[in-house]
Amino acid sequence: MANTSSRTLRLLSLLQTHRFWPGGELAERLEVSDRTLRRDIERLRDLGYPVHSSRGLEGGYQLAPGGSMPPLVVDEDEAIAMVVALGTAASTYGGTLSEASLSALTKVVQVLPARLRRRAESLRSATVDSPFSRAPEVEAGVLATVAQAIRDSERLRFGYTARGGSKPGEDLRRHVEPHQLVTVGRRWYLLGYDLDRHDWRSFRLDRLRGPVGTKAVFRPREVPGGDAAAYVREGISGRDRGLRFTVAVTAPEEHVRRRIGVWGRVDEVAGDRVVVTFEAQDLRWAxxxxxxxxxPVELLEAPDELRAAIAEWRDRLAAMV
Known part of the structure; x- marks a missing residue:
């Protein structure tokens, strides 16, 4: 007997080939009992596929009108993982790969069942992507809950492990108006208005646990400066401003802005010469x-440690070839 996931996929495929399937015939095609068939039908319904049933000797199953969707059977974690992976590829790479990733992302979201599609679209709309982001180090359920609260403008309560302050490592309860999800480097951050501290705060999602919506809606406030990603990045780099450098890039301004994302600031543009200032906490990322x-890049202002790191990588790469 096939495993549950593959059997459910085949069941959905069969339902799309006929308007109506007698229960006995459908169970026979799947080589399962009537009881197992009913469980599989319920699983499809839980995933959001509209399957109608009729009882009696001539009872059976059929996909409701408008429910002939491509057979994409995934659970919530898998749906979120696909959206995150394709979204990261679309924002990280340029050219045809970026366009293909964005096209695939759109198609995947469209063929998800309604409930999972709403969760995935919440995540897409609530997230500000930045270059160089990697796979998230948080649970898919946390991402989905936070993203949905952002979409619905619903206040959140959650546990949060403090890093600094008077009691580092303490698990604190927070009450927040969630505004935006931001990716920076390898981390996900929630930017929100902390109702207990009466100020804006960014929270690392890998330190956030058990987010629960309070059912209390709020009117979104305006982020200081109007840019959520820049605000989070500024807060992170504000803890360590030891690595700042300025470069002149020979390339069209549009290309440069697309590449630097929220990691740099364009200071000057003169034709195809774009002056950019970067801030970073890690030499490797710089x-x-x-x-x-x-x-082509010219270092205008840079600390000696960055110049040394570039020279070291130059020698390593030269040795490889």
């Missing part, structure tokens, strides 16, 4: 950010 520009 070097990668320069390489990621994929254009």
């Amino acid at each position: 070097v990668f950010g320069i390489v990621y520009l994929e254009a």
Whole structure:
């Protein structure tokens, strides 16, 4: 007997080939009992597929009108993982790969069952992507709950492990108006208005546990500066401003802005010469950010440690070839 996931996929495929399937015939095609068939039908319904049933000797099953969707059977974690992965690819890579990722992302979201589609679209609309982001280090359920609260403008309560302050490591309860999800480097952050501290705060999602909506809606406030990603990045880099450097990039301004995302600031544009100031906490990310520009770069102002790191990577790469 096939496993549950593959059997459910085949069941959905069969339901799309006929308007009506007698229960006995459908169970026979799947090589399962009537009881197992009923459980599989319920699983499809739980995933959001509209399957109608009729009882009696001539009873059976059929997909409701308008329910002939492509057979994409995934659970919530899998749906969120696909949206995150394709969204990251679309924002990280350029050219045809980025366009293909965005096209695939749109198609995947469209063929998800209604309930999962709403969750996935909540995540897409609530997230600000930035370059160089990697796979999230948080649970899919946390991402989905937070994203849905942002979409619905619903206040959240959650546990949060403090890093600094008077009691580092303490598990605190927070009451927040969630505004935006932001990816920076390898981390996900929630930008929200802390109702207990009466100020804006960013929360690392890998330290956030048990988010629960309070059913209390709020009117979204305006983020200071109007840019959620820039506000979060500024807060992170504000804890360590030891690595700041300025470069001149020979490339069209549009190309440069697309590559630097929220990681840099365009200071000056003169034709195809774009002056950009970067801030970073990690030398490796700084070097990668320069390489990621994929254009001729001149270091205008840079600390000696960055110049040394670039020279070290140059020698490593030269040794490889």
